[in-house]
Amino acid sequence: MYLKPLGDRVIVKQDEAEETTASGLFLATEAKEKPQSGTVLAVGEGKLDKDGNLVPVPVKVGDKVVYGKFGGTEINVEGEDVLILRGDDLYAVFA
Secondary structure (H helix, E strand, C coil): CCCCCCCCEEEEEECCCCCECCCCCECCHHHCCCCCEEEEEEECCCEECCCCCEECCCCCCCCEEEECCCCCEEEEECCEEEEEEEHHHEEEECC
């Protein structure tokens, strides 16, 4: 799969939903919450600030990130579901 995001967008492969609870109970498909974390697959070049300077997106391909619950746009590319998010929708990078 190859997508090149534009501007301050990033493409993220969402982590898999949990199959069981912390106590070991199996979750029904309808009860699974979508995770709010994933791995960055591609990063745009950034956006221009008010002075015309390019501000790069502060993540790189391979970073594990946390993002907003309702952020981004889900798309399917070559059978793989991915999310397109704005750089501002990313909350944290796992260290």
